[in-house]
Amino acid sequence: MIGEDLPGQASVVVIGGGIMGCSTLYHLARAGISDAILLERNKLTSGTTWHSAAQVRALRSSRNLTNLIKYSIDLYSALEAETGQATGWINKGSLSIATSQDRLTHTLRQKALADAFGVEATAVSSGEAKERWPLMNADDVLGAVWSPDDGRVNPSDLCAALTKGARARGARIYEETAVTAIKTKDGRVVGLETTRGKVGCDAVALCTGLWSRRMADLAGVSLPVWPCEHFFMTWAISKKKPFFVGGRSLALRDRHLSRRKLVGFTIEDSGVPLPQESNLVMRDSEMVGFVTSVVRSPSLNKTIGLAYTARDASEPGSPLAIRQDDGTVVEARVVAPHFYDPDNARQEM
């Protein structure tokens, strides 16, 4: 609802249109709070949610979290029947594989935890693991645990189904509406200021993911949430681990420590060969950046990717000449100047 005015009052305002916000709105509406509204500063799922691989793993570290996931699995199956909107739920099971003795001990502990929490999980040999996933090179696999209840969803479709279910019960969603201030009285939230006017409310559900600390600050609340990135990869590089996805581009980043921005790009010509991670972005004969990931999107019918590039080549529409390993150059175009961080506070490296 981009054109529609905000209501003057709502009993609950959900801030943030990722999976947490969409699910919260749906469950509020289902609980009978039909005047609840959701405010999203950009588009639904435009934060972290659309990036998600959206694997749904039944086993969690505590009984409560495990029960939440079990509930989610039931919900994903039922939501499509309720709303007519597919969620992309596929229940194919998952394998946790171990290639070291320590990892095997950890994996078997997870299996024991699964038994305690009532989640089905079976310890399998490397041969049995390979039978379940024949593409795997099982030469160095010591063992695995098979979890048949696991699966995956499509995060954007799931949000679409949740919001469809919420709207059908009266809830309203306002995209391109950023919350700029939270008003409190006697320690309680009484309203919000947004880029599209004010709204009074009895309660706020803060579903702003990695931006939640900044949002809570608006109400004078200190929230100990801090985003961190690449911690695993940095560890892998410092330990000189062999090949892992993202390793080449991180090594390049370490070699070229000039300031660059992470941008999204597309390649319109579907006929050109797919660039690879760490292919260089060139200007004249100078390297100005490199590709960190790239994929062919069947739904968009084009190639999309991420690259670190010089700041003066980061505006939407800027051309990026990507040089492939064989020397050929593919023309791409910047489409999104920021990822994870629309306020552009943490994009430099």
Ligand SMILES: Cc1cc2nc3c(=O)[nH]c(=O)nc-3n(C[C@H](O)[C@H](O)[C@H](O)COP(=O)(O)OP(=O)(O)OC[C@H]3O[C@@H](n4cnc5c(N)ncnc54)[C@H](O)[C@@H]3O)c2cc1C
């Ligand atoms: C590459 C990747 C792979 C992942 N894989 C998995 C996986 O396999 N399984 C899994 O369970 N999880 C996975 N995750 C994690 C999962 O995606 C996140 O935990 C989840 O999407 C977080 O959802 P959220 O709703 O809390 O936050 P977000 O999706 O980030 O939503 C927060 C929203 O708040 C909005 N917002 C911020 N400030 C304001 C404001 N002032 N006013 C209005 N709106 C505002 C933002 O625009 C944003 O849309 C993955 C994440 C990534 C990045």
